[in-house]
Amino acid sequence: MATTSTLTSELQGPADSSGINAAPPKTEMSNRRNSISLKQSILDWWSSPSELSRASFSSNSSSASSSTAATSVKSTFASSRLKNLKIEYNLYKAIFSDEIYVVPPGDAIIDDDELQDYPYYAQILDIELDDGNFLHEFYLQNNLDRPADGNDDQVLDLVVVHGYMAASGYFLKNYEQLLRSTPGIRIHALDLLGFGNSSRPKFPQELLTTPEDHEAQIKQTLEVENWFIDRIEEWRVKRGIKKFKLIAHSMGAYLMSCYLMKYNNGKEKSVHEFLAVSPMGTEPNYQSLINDSKYQFNHHAIGGDPFKELTARQKNITGGSQEDSTSNGKLSQIWKDLGAPKFPKVYVLRKLWEWNKSPFQALQLFGPFYSKLLSYWSFQRFANLVGNEDEATKDTDNTDLILKLHYYSFSIFNQFQGSGELAITKLINHEILAKLPLADRGLVEYLASNNVKTMWMYGDRDWMNSNGGKYVHDKISKLKSGISEFQVIKGAGHHIYLDNPEEFNKSSIQFLGLGK
Incomplete structure:
Protein backbone atom coordinates (compact mmCIF):
# COMPACT_ATOMS: atom_id res chain seq x y z
CA MET A 1 0.00 0.00 0.00
CA ALA A 2 1.12 3.53 -0.62
CA THR A 3 0.03 7.04 0.22
CA THR A 4 -0.58 9.08 -2.90
CA SER A 5 -2.08 12.54 -2.83
CA THR A 6 -4.05 11.94 -6.03
CA LEU A 7 -5.56 8.72 -4.74
CA THR A 8 -6.23 10.23 -1.32
CA SER A 9 -8.13 13.16 -2.78
CA GLU A 10 -10.14 10.77 -4.93
CA LEU A 11 -10.92 8.74 -1.82
CA GLN A 12 -11.99 11.68 0.30
CA GLY A 13 -13.70 13.88 -2.24
CA PRO A 14 -13.72 17.70 -2.06
CA ALA A 15 -11.93 19.07 0.99
CA ASP A 16 -10.79 22.32 2.40
CA SER A 17 -7.10 22.97 3.02
CA SER A 18 -7.18 21.16 6.37
CA GLY A 19 -8.89 18.06 5.03
CA ILE A 20 -11.36 18.25 7.89
CA ASN A 21 -14.48 18.77 5.81
CA ALA A 22 -13.64 16.03 3.36
CA ALA A 23 -16.81 14.43 2.05
CA PRO A 24 -17.09 10.64 1.79
CA PRO A 25 -16.14 9.31 -1.64
CA LYS A 26 -18.82 9.73 -4.25
CA THR A 27 -19.19 6.31 -5.84
CA GLU A 28 -21.77 4.65 -8.01
CA MET A 29 -23.97 4.18 -4.93
CA SER A 30 -26.87 6.37 -5.94
CA ASN A 31 -28.69 3.54 -7.73
CA ARG A 32 -27.64 0.55 -5.63
CA ARG A 33 -26.95 0.68 -1.95
CA ASN A 34 -25.57 -2.71 -1.02
CA SER A 35 -21.84 -1.96 -1.25
CA ILE A 36 -19.16 0.30 -2.65
CA SER A 37 -17.75 -0.37 -6.10
CA LEU A 38 -14.75 -2.62 -6.65
CA GLU A 51 2.12 2.92 9.00
CA LEU A 52 -1.02 1.97 10.95
CA SER A 53 -0.82 -1.67 9.90
CA ARG A 54 2.18 -2.06 12.20
CA ALA A 55 2.27 -2.02 16.00
CA SER A 56 1.89 1.45 17.52
CA PHE A 57 4.94 3.65 17.94
CA SER A 58 5.53 4.02 21.69
CA SER A 59 7.51 6.91 23.11
CA ASN A 60 8.97 4.48 25.66
CA SER A 61 9.82 1.71 23.22
CA SER A 62 13.36 0.70 22.33
CA SER A 63 12.86 2.23 18.90
CA ALA A 64 12.15 5.64 20.37
CA SER A 65 15.33 7.65 20.05
CA SER A 66 16.50 11.05 18.94
CA SER A 67 17.69 9.71 15.62
CA THR A 68 16.42 11.26 12.42
CA ALA A 69 14.95 7.91 11.34
CA ALA A 70 12.98 7.47 14.57
CA THR A 71 11.71 11.05 14.39
CA SER A 72 10.59 10.48 10.80
CA VAL A 73 8.74 7.28 11.73
CA LYS A 74 6.97 9.04 14.58
CA SER A 75 6.01 11.96 12.35
CA THR A 76 4.66 9.69 9.62
CA PHE A 77 2.71 7.67 12.16
CA ALA A 78 1.19 10.87 13.61
CA SER A 79 0.10 12.15 10.19
CA SER A 80 -1.47 8.78 9.37
CA ARG A 81 -3.37 8.82 12.64
CA LEU A 82 -4.58 12.34 11.98
CA LYS A 83 -6.21 11.10 8.78
CA ASN A 84 -8.15 8.53 10.80
CA LEU A 85 -9.16 11.11 13.40
CA LYS A 86 -10.56 13.31 10.63
CA ILE A 87 -12.68 10.37 9.45
CA GLU A 88 -13.98 10.00 13.01
CA TYR A 89 -14.64 13.74 13.23
CA ASN A 90 -16.59 13.74 9.94
CA LEU A 91 -18.76 10.90 11.26
CA TYR A 92 -19.76 12.81 14.39
CA LYS A 93 -20.35 16.02 12.45
CA ALA A 94 -22.70 14.16 10.14
CA ILE A 95 -24.76 12.57 12.92
CA PHE A 96 -24.95 15.31 15.58
CA SER A 97 -27.26 18.30 15.49
CA ASP A 98 -25.68 21.69 14.92
CA GLU A 99 -25.98 22.61 18.60
CA ILE A 100 -23.06 20.34 19.48
CA TYR A 101 -19.70 21.85 18.61
CA VAL A 102 -17.14 19.17 17.72
CA VAL A 103 -13.55 20.40 18.01
CA PRO A 104 -11.69 19.60 14.77
CA PRO A 105 -8.69 17.28 15.30
CA GLY A 106 -5.26 18.63 14.54
CA ASP A 107 -6.21 22.23 15.28
CA ALA A 108 -4.32 24.38 17.73
CA ILE A 109 -5.39 23.76 21.32
CA ILE A 110 -8.56 25.67 22.08
CA ASP A 111 -8.71 27.47 25.40
CA ASP A 112 -11.07 25.76 27.85
CA ASP A 113 -12.81 29.06 28.60
CA GLU A 114 -13.68 29.40 24.92
CA LEU A 115 -15.29 25.95 24.89
CA GLN A 116 -17.49 26.91 27.83
CA ASP A 117 -19.28 29.36 25.53
CA TYR A 118 -20.91 26.46 23.70
CA PRO A 119 -23.98 24.79 25.28
CA TYR A 120 -22.57 21.41 24.24
CA TYR A 121 -19.19 20.46 22.87
CA ALA A 122 -17.25 17.33 21.98
CA GLN A 123 -13.54 16.68 21.61
CA ILE A 124 -11.38 13.82 20.33
CA LEU A 125 -8.56 13.11 22.81
CA ASP A 126 -5.59 10.78 23.21
CA ILE A 127 -4.65 10.31 26.87
CA GLU A 128 -1.01 9.25 27.17
CA LEU A 129 -0.15 6.51 29.65
CA ASP A 130 3.06 5.98 31.58
CA ASP A 131 4.25 3.16 29.30
CA GLY A 132 4.07 5.40 26.21
CA ASN A 133 0.76 4.01 24.94
CA PHE A 134 -2.45 6.05 24.91
CA LEU A 135 -6.18 5.52 25.29
CA HIS A 136 -8.39 7.22 22.74
CA GLU A 137 -11.31 9.12 24.22
CA PHE A 138 -14.32 10.84 22.71
CA TYR A 139 -15.26 13.46 25.28
CA LEU A 140 -18.56 15.36 25.42
CA GLN A 141 -19.64 18.05 27.88
CA ASN A 142 -22.94 19.74 28.66
CA ASN A 143 -22.23 23.31 29.77
CA LEU A 144 -25.79 24.13 30.82
CA ASP A 145 -25.87 24.79 34.59
CA ARG A 146 -22.39 23.34 34.84
CA PRO A 147 -21.12 23.01 38.45
CA ALA A 148 -18.62 25.66 39.46
CA ASP A 149 -14.96 24.67 39.41
CA GLY A 150 -14.00 22.92 42.61
CA ASN A 151 -17.44 21.42 43.25
CA ASP A 152 -16.32 17.90 42.36
CA ASP A 153 -19.17 16.28 44.28
CA GLN A 154 -21.65 17.86 41.87
CA VAL A 155 -19.88 16.71 38.69
CA LEU A 156 -21.58 13.84 36.86
CA ASP A 157 -19.24 11.72 34.74
CA LEU A 158 -20.43 8.89 32.48
CA VAL A 159 -17.94 6.38 31.04
CA VAL A 160 -18.86 4.32 27.95
CA VAL A 161 -16.84 1.24 26.91
CA HIS A 162 -17.36 -0.68 23.65
CA GLY A 163 -17.16 -4.41 22.96
CA TYR A 164 -15.16 -6.70 20.68
CA MET A 165 -14.90 -5.82 16.97
CA ALA A 166 -16.19 -2.34 17.80
CA ALA A 167 -15.09 1.10 19.00
CA SER A 168 -16.47 4.24 20.63
CA GLY A 169 -17.84 5.56 17.33
CA TYR A 170 -20.59 2.95 17.22
CA PHE A 171 -22.41 4.68 20.08
CA LEU A 172 -22.96 7.66 17.77
CA LYS A 173 -26.77 7.46 18.11
CA ASN A 174 -26.64 7.54 21.91
CA TYR A 175 -24.27 10.35 22.80
CA GLU A 176 -26.47 13.33 22.01
CA GLN A 177 -29.51 12.18 23.97
CA LEU A 178 -27.35 11.18 26.93
CA LEU A 179 -25.55 14.53 26.73
CA ARG A 180 -28.79 16.52 26.65
CA SER A 181 -30.33 14.52 29.51
CA THR A 182 -28.42 16.16 32.35
CA PRO A 183 -27.00 19.69 32.73
CA GLY A 184 -23.28 19.58 33.45
CA ILE A 185 -22.81 15.93 32.46
CA ARG A 186 -19.43 14.86 31.07
CA ILE A 187 -19.29 11.76 28.85
CA HIS A 188 -16.06 9.81 28.36
CA ALA A 189 -16.24 7.20 25.59
CA LEU A 190 -13.13 5.03 25.49
CA ASP A 191 -11.47 2.85 22.90
CA GLU A 206 3.66 -14.94 26.78
CA LEU A 207 -0.06 -14.33 27.26
CA LEU A 208 -0.91 -16.24 24.08
CA THR A 209 0.97 -19.45 24.89
CA THR A 210 -1.32 -21.62 27.00
CA PRO A 211 0.44 -23.12 30.05
CA GLU A 212 -0.18 -26.75 30.96
CA ASP A 213 -0.83 -26.16 34.66
CA HIS A 214 -4.47 -25.48 35.54
CA GLU A 215 -3.83 -22.69 38.03
CA ALA A 216 -1.30 -21.14 35.65
CA GLN A 217 -4.07 -20.94 33.05
CA ILE A 218 -6.26 -19.07 35.53
CA LYS A 219 -3.39 -16.69 36.31
CA GLN A 220 -2.80 -16.11 32.60
CA THR A 221 -6.45 -15.20 32.05
CA LEU A 222 -6.24 -12.72 34.93
CA GLU A 223 -3.11 -11.18 33.38
CA VAL A 224 -4.95 -10.75 30.07
CA GLU A 225 -7.75 -8.94 31.90
CA ASN A 226 -5.20 -6.79 33.72
CA TRP A 227 -3.67 -5.80 30.37
CA PHE A 228 -6.86 -3.82 29.76
CA ILE A 229 -8.22 -2.81 33.14
CA ASP A 230 -4.95 -1.53 34.62
CA SER A 250 -20.18 -7.21 25.43
CA MET A 251 -16.44 -7.78 25.95
CA GLY A 252 -16.27 -4.29 27.44
CA ALA A 253 -18.92 -5.24 30.01
CA TYR A 254 -16.94 -8.36 30.91
CA LEU A 255 -13.72 -6.37 31.35
CA MET A 256 -15.39 -3.58 33.31
CA SER A 257 -16.85 -6.20 35.66
CA CYS A 258 -13.26 -7.26 36.30
CA TYR A 259 -12.30 -3.60 36.70
CA LEU A 260 -14.94 -3.10 39.38
CA MET A 261 -13.82 -6.16 41.32
CA LYS A 262 -10.22 -4.93 41.32
CA TYR A 263 -10.47 -1.16 41.66
CA ASN A 264 -13.95 -0.23 42.87
CA ALA A 276 -24.01 -4.15 31.42
CA VAL A 277 -25.19 -4.24 27.80
CA LYS A 294 -12.31 -23.61 45.54
CA TYR A 295 -11.54 -21.27 42.61
CA GLN A 296 -14.80 -19.31 42.86
CA GLU A 309 -5.10 -17.13 49.85
CA LEU A 310 -6.46 -20.20 48.11
CA THR A 311 -3.76 -22.40 49.67
CA ALA A 312 -4.56 -21.07 53.12
CA ARG A 313 -8.25 -21.67 52.63
CA GLN A 314 -7.69 -25.21 51.40
CA LYS A 315 -5.86 -26.14 54.63
CA ASN A 316 -9.13 -25.62 56.46
CA ILE A 317 -11.11 -27.81 54.09
CA THR A 318 -11.52 -31.46 54.98
CA GLY A 319 -12.47 -34.20 52.58
CA GLY A 320 -12.46 -34.16 48.81
CA SER A 321 -14.10 -31.80 46.36
CA GLN A 322 -16.08 -34.36 44.42
CA GLU A 323 -19.24 -32.29 44.66
CA ASP A 324 -17.47 -29.62 42.62
CA SER A 325 -16.12 -31.85 39.86
CA THR A 326 -17.22 -31.17 36.30
CA SER A 327 -18.90 -34.59 36.19
CA ASN A 328 -21.31 -33.51 38.90
CA GLY A 329 -24.92 -33.79 37.76
CA LYS A 330 -25.90 -30.46 39.31
CA LEU A 331 -23.33 -28.56 37.26
CA SER A 332 -24.31 -30.36 34.09
CA GLN A 333 -27.94 -29.47 34.69
CA ILE A 334 -27.06 -25.78 35.21
CA TRP A 335 -25.12 -25.75 31.93
CA LYS A 336 -28.05 -27.41 30.17
CA ASP A 337 -30.63 -25.03 31.64
CA LEU A 338 -28.66 -21.86 30.90
CA GLY A 339 -27.46 -22.84 27.45
CA ALA A 340 -24.82 -20.87 25.55
CA PRO A 341 -24.56 -17.90 23.18
CA LYS A 342 -26.22 -18.59 19.82
CA PHE A 343 -23.07 -17.74 17.91
CA PRO A 344 -22.47 -19.71 14.67
CA LYS A 345 -20.14 -22.64 15.27
CA VAL A 346 -17.94 -22.06 12.23
CA TYR A 347 -14.88 -24.21 11.54
CA VAL A 348 -12.82 -21.23 10.35
CA LEU A 349 -13.60 -19.31 13.54
CA ARG A 350 -12.53 -22.27 15.67
CA LYS A 351 -9.22 -22.48 13.80
CA LEU A 352 -8.62 -18.74 14.22
CA TRP A 353 -9.10 -19.23 17.96
CA GLU A 354 -6.63 -22.11 18.01
CA TRP A 355 -4.09 -20.02 16.11
CA ASN A 356 -4.71 -16.92 18.29
CA LYS A 357 -5.69 -14.85 15.27
CA SER A 358 -8.20 -12.03 14.87
CA PRO A 359 -10.96 -12.34 12.23
CA PHE A 360 -9.74 -9.01 10.85
CA GLN A 361 -6.27 -10.42 10.34
CA ALA A 362 -7.91 -12.88 7.95
CA LEU A 363 -9.94 -10.15 6.24
CA GLN A 364 -6.82 -8.04 5.70
CA LEU A 365 -5.50 -10.84 3.50
CA PHE A 366 -8.12 -9.84 0.93
CA GLY A 367 -6.13 -6.65 0.30
CA PRO A 368 -7.88 -4.49 -2.33
CA PHE A 369 -11.16 -6.38 -1.82
CA TYR A 370 -11.28 -5.77 1.94
CA SER A 371 -13.19 -2.48 1.82
CA LYS A 372 -15.65 -3.97 -0.68
CA LEU A 373 -16.38 -6.96 1.57
CA LEU A 374 -16.72 -4.75 4.63
CA SER A 375 -19.10 -2.41 2.79
CA TYR A 376 -21.65 -5.21 2.31
CA TRP A 377 -21.81 -5.43 6.09
CA SER A 378 -21.89 -1.61 6.46
CA PHE A 379 -24.81 -1.10 4.09
CA GLN A 380 -26.80 -3.90 5.66
CA ARG A 381 -25.94 -3.10 9.29
CA PHE A 382 -26.54 0.66 9.08
CA ALA A 383 -29.35 0.70 6.53
CA ASN A 384 -31.69 2.66 8.83
CA LEU A 385 -29.13 5.13 10.14
CA VAL A 386 -30.14 8.81 10.01
CA GLY A 387 -28.72 11.99 11.45
CA ASN A 388 -30.11 13.31 14.72
CA GLU A 389 -31.82 16.20 12.93
CA ASP A 390 -33.40 13.84 10.37
CA GLU A 391 -35.28 11.56 12.80
CA ALA A 392 -38.63 12.84 11.57
CA THR A 393 -37.80 12.04 7.93
CA LYS A 394 -36.40 8.51 7.98
CA ASP A 395 -36.94 8.12 4.24
CA THR A 396 -34.07 10.56 3.61
CA ASP A 397 -31.31 9.16 1.41
CA ASN A 398 -28.68 8.15 3.95
CA THR A 399 -25.99 6.88 1.59
CA ASP A 400 -23.45 9.55 2.57
CA LEU A 401 -24.01 8.81 6.26
CA ILE A 402 -23.56 5.07 5.76
CA LEU A 403 -20.39 5.75 3.81
CA LYS A 404 -19.01 7.84 6.65
CA LEU A 405 -19.65 5.01 9.09
CA HIS A 406 -18.21 2.51 6.63
CA TYR A 407 -14.98 4.49 6.30
CA TYR A 408 -14.80 4.86 10.06
CA SER A 409 -15.12 1.08 10.33
CA PHE A 410 -12.53 0.52 7.62
CA SER A 411 -10.14 2.98 9.26
CA ILE A 412 -10.18 1.14 12.61
CA PHE A 413 -10.42 -2.44 11.33
CA ASN A 414 -7.58 -1.97 8.86
CA GLN A 415 -5.05 -1.04 11.56
CA PHE A 416 -2.58 -3.40 13.24
CA GLN A 417 -4.50 -6.53 14.26
CA GLY A 418 -1.91 -8.19 16.49
CA SER A 419 -2.97 -6.19 19.53
CA GLY A 420 -6.09 -6.14 21.73
CA GLU A 421 -8.14 -8.28 19.34
CA LEU A 422 -5.99 -11.32 20.15
CA ALA A 423 -6.94 -11.19 23.84
CA ILE A 424 -10.41 -12.54 23.07
CA THR A 425 -8.94 -16.00 22.40
CA LYS A 426 -7.65 -16.15 25.98
CA LEU A 427 -10.85 -14.92 27.65
CA ILE A 428 -13.41 -17.10 25.86
CA ASN A 429 -13.44 -20.03 23.47
CA HIS A 430 -14.84 -19.97 19.92
CA GLU A 431 -18.31 -20.75 21.35
CA ILE A 432 -18.15 -17.47 23.36
CA LEU A 433 -17.91 -19.41 26.63
CA ALA A 434 -15.76 -17.71 29.28
CA LYS A 435 -12.81 -19.36 30.96
CA LEU A 436 -13.62 -17.39 34.12
CA PRO A 437 -17.43 -16.92 33.99
CA LEU A 438 -18.74 -13.82 35.73
CA ALA A 439 -21.40 -15.81 37.59
CA ASP A 440 -18.82 -17.96 39.40
CA ARG A 441 -15.90 -15.69 40.24
CA GLY A 442 -17.12 -13.60 43.14
CA LEU A 443 -18.75 -10.84 41.07
CA VAL A 444 -22.21 -11.51 42.48
CA GLU A 445 -20.97 -11.36 46.06
CA TYR A 446 -18.88 -8.28 45.28
CA LEU A 447 -21.81 -6.35 43.77
CA ALA A 448 -24.10 -7.22 46.67
CA SER A 449 -21.61 -6.42 49.44
CA ASN A 450 -20.52 -3.16 47.81
CA ASN A 451 -24.07 -2.07 46.94
CA VAL A 452 -23.26 -1.53 43.25
CA LYS A 453 -26.48 -1.21 41.28
CA THR A 454 -26.53 -3.12 37.97
CA MET A 455 -28.78 -3.59 34.96
CA TRP A 456 -28.32 -6.61 32.69
CA MET A 457 -29.66 -5.59 29.28
CA TYR A 458 -30.17 -7.71 26.16
CA GLY A 459 -31.94 -7.46 22.82
CA ASP A 460 -34.86 -9.74 21.98
CA ARG A 461 -32.88 -10.92 18.93
CA ASP A 462 -29.56 -11.04 20.78
CA TRP A 463 -27.24 -13.95 20.01
CA MET A 464 -25.55 -13.42 23.36
CA ASN A 465 -27.02 -15.70 26.02
CA SER A 466 -29.53 -13.63 28.01
CA ASN A 467 -30.08 -16.62 30.32
CA GLY A 468 -26.59 -16.00 31.67
CA GLY A 469 -27.37 -12.40 32.54
CA LYS A 470 -30.69 -13.42 34.09
CA TYR A 471 -28.84 -16.04 36.15
CA VAL A 472 -26.42 -13.40 37.48
CA HIS A 473 -29.31 -11.01 38.15
CA ASP A 474 -31.22 -13.66 40.10
CA LYS A 475 -28.16 -14.56 42.18
CA ILE A 476 -27.61 -10.90 43.08
CA SER A 477 -31.27 -10.43 43.97
CA LYS A 478 -31.18 -13.40 46.33
CA LEU A 479 -28.26 -11.84 48.20
CA LYS A 480 -29.61 -8.29 48.17
CA SER A 481 -32.89 -7.13 46.70
CA GLY A 482 -33.37 -3.90 44.80
CA ILE A 483 -29.85 -3.45 43.40
CA SER A 484 -30.14 -5.48 40.18
CA GLU A 485 -32.40 -5.12 37.15
CA PHE A 486 -32.85 -7.24 34.03
CA GLN A 487 -34.29 -5.94 30.77
CA VAL A 488 -34.84 -7.17 27.22
CA ILE A 489 -35.14 -4.45 24.55
CA LYS A 490 -37.50 -5.20 21.68
CA GLY A 491 -36.36 -4.86 18.09
CA ALA A 492 -32.68 -5.25 18.93
CA GLY A 493 -29.89 -7.74 18.43
CA HIS A 494 -26.50 -7.83 20.14
CA HIS A 495 -25.77 -4.16 19.37
CA ILE A 496 -28.83 -2.86 21.21
CA TYR A 497 -27.63 0.74 21.24
CA LEU A 498 -27.52 0.75 17.42
CA ASP A 499 -30.58 -1.41 16.69
CA ASN A 500 -33.01 0.46 18.94
CA PRO A 501 -31.27 3.64 20.13
CA GLU A 502 -34.51 5.27 21.28
CA GLU A 503 -35.34 2.53 23.79
CA PHE A 504 -31.71 2.06 24.74
CA ASN A 505 -31.29 5.75 25.51
CA LYS A 506 -34.56 5.89 27.44
CA SER A 507 -33.67 2.87 29.58
CA SER A 508 -30.10 4.09 30.15
CA ILE A 509 -31.23 7.53 31.30
CA GLN A 510 -33.81 6.03 33.65
CA PHE A 511 -31.53 3.37 35.16
CA LEU A 512 -28.55 5.69 35.64
CA GLY A 513 -30.71 8.39 37.20
CA LEU A 514 -29.85 10.97 34.56
CA GLY A 515 -32.01 14.01 33.99
CA LYS A 516 -32.82 14.44 37.66
Missing part, protein backbone atom coordinates in the same frame (compact mmCIF):
# COMPACT_ATOMS: atom_id res chain seq x y z
CA LYS A 39 -12.84 0.34 -8.08
CA GLN A 40 -13.48 2.29 -4.89
CA SER A 41 -12.36 -0.66 -2.79
CA ILE A 42 -9.05 -0.78 -4.64
CA LEU A 43 -8.59 2.96 -4.10
CA ASP A 44 -9.34 2.53 -0.40
CA TRP A 45 -6.70 -0.18 -0.09
CA TRP A 46 -4.14 1.79 -2.09
CA SER A 47 -4.56 4.95 -0.05
CA SER A 48 -4.67 3.27 3.38
CA PRO A 49 -1.72 4.42 5.50
CA SER A 50 0.59 1.43 5.83
CA LEU A 192 -9.92 -0.08 24.75
CA LEU A 193 -6.18 -0.55 24.39
CA GLY A 194 -5.54 -2.29 21.09
CA PHE A 195 -8.94 -1.30 19.64
CA GLY A 196 -10.39 1.60 17.67
CA ASN A 197 -8.06 4.59 17.60
CA SER A 198 -6.21 3.74 20.82
CA SER A 199 -2.60 2.55 20.80
CA ARG A 200 -2.11 -0.87 19.27
CA PRO A 201 0.95 -2.34 20.96
CA LYS A 202 1.87 -5.90 20.09
CA PHE A 203 -0.03 -8.24 22.40
CA PRO A 204 2.41 -10.05 24.73
CA GLN A 205 3.36 -13.43 23.30
CA ARG A 231 -4.75 0.95 31.72
CA ILE A 232 -8.33 2.05 32.33
CA GLU A 233 -7.58 2.77 35.98
CA GLU A 234 -4.47 4.74 35.00
CA TRP A 235 -6.61 6.70 32.52
CA ARG A 236 -9.18 7.46 35.25
CA VAL A 237 -6.50 8.80 37.58
CA LYS A 238 -4.89 10.92 34.86
CA ARG A 239 -8.28 12.39 33.95
CA GLY A 240 -9.03 13.22 37.58
CA ILE A 241 -12.34 11.35 37.59
CA LYS A 242 -13.47 10.53 41.12
CA LYS A 243 -16.91 9.05 40.54
CA PHE A 244 -18.61 7.90 37.37
CA LYS A 245 -21.61 6.00 36.07
CA LEU A 246 -20.75 3.17 33.68
CA ILE A 247 -22.13 1.75 30.43
CA ALA A 248 -20.21 -1.14 28.85
CA HIS A 249 -21.05 -3.54 26.04
CA ASN A 265 -13.56 -1.09 46.55
CA GLY A 266 -13.43 0.68 49.89
CA LYS A 267 -15.38 3.63 51.20
CA GLU A 268 -14.53 5.91 48.26
CA LYS A 269 -15.87 3.75 45.44
CA SER A 270 -15.87 5.35 41.99
CA VAL A 271 -18.82 3.45 40.52
CA HIS A 272 -22.27 2.88 42.03
CA GLU A 273 -24.27 2.19 38.82
CA PHE A 274 -23.21 -0.20 36.06
CA LEU A 275 -25.25 -0.86 32.90
CA SER A 278 -25.32 -7.79 26.41
CA PRO A 279 -22.30 -8.76 28.51
CA MET A 280 -19.94 -11.50 27.40
CA GLY A 281 -19.03 -14.44 29.62
CA THR A 282 -21.80 -14.53 32.21
CA GLU A 283 -22.89 -18.17 32.24
CA PRO A 284 -21.19 -21.14 33.94
CA ASN A 285 -20.06 -23.65 31.31
CA TYR A 286 -18.18 -26.87 30.66
CA GLN A 287 -15.08 -24.95 29.45
CA SER A 288 -14.73 -22.93 32.65
CA LEU A 289 -11.46 -23.10 34.59
CA ILE A 290 -13.28 -22.43 37.86
CA ASN A 291 -16.01 -25.06 38.03
CA ASP A 292 -14.42 -26.30 41.25
CA SER A 293 -15.77 -24.03 44.01
CA PHE A 297 -13.74 -16.09 44.54
CA ASN A 298 -12.67 -12.59 43.50
CA HIS A 299 -9.21 -13.20 42.07
CA HIS A 300 -8.81 -9.47 41.37
CA ALA A 301 -9.22 -8.42 45.00
CA ILE A 302 -6.23 -6.27 45.99
CA GLY A 303 -4.18 -7.62 48.87
CA GLY A 304 -1.70 -10.12 47.52
CA ASP A 305 -1.53 -13.29 45.48
CA PRO A 306 -5.03 -14.85 45.39
CA PHE A 307 -3.51 -18.30 45.06
CA LYS A 308 -1.71 -17.92 48.38
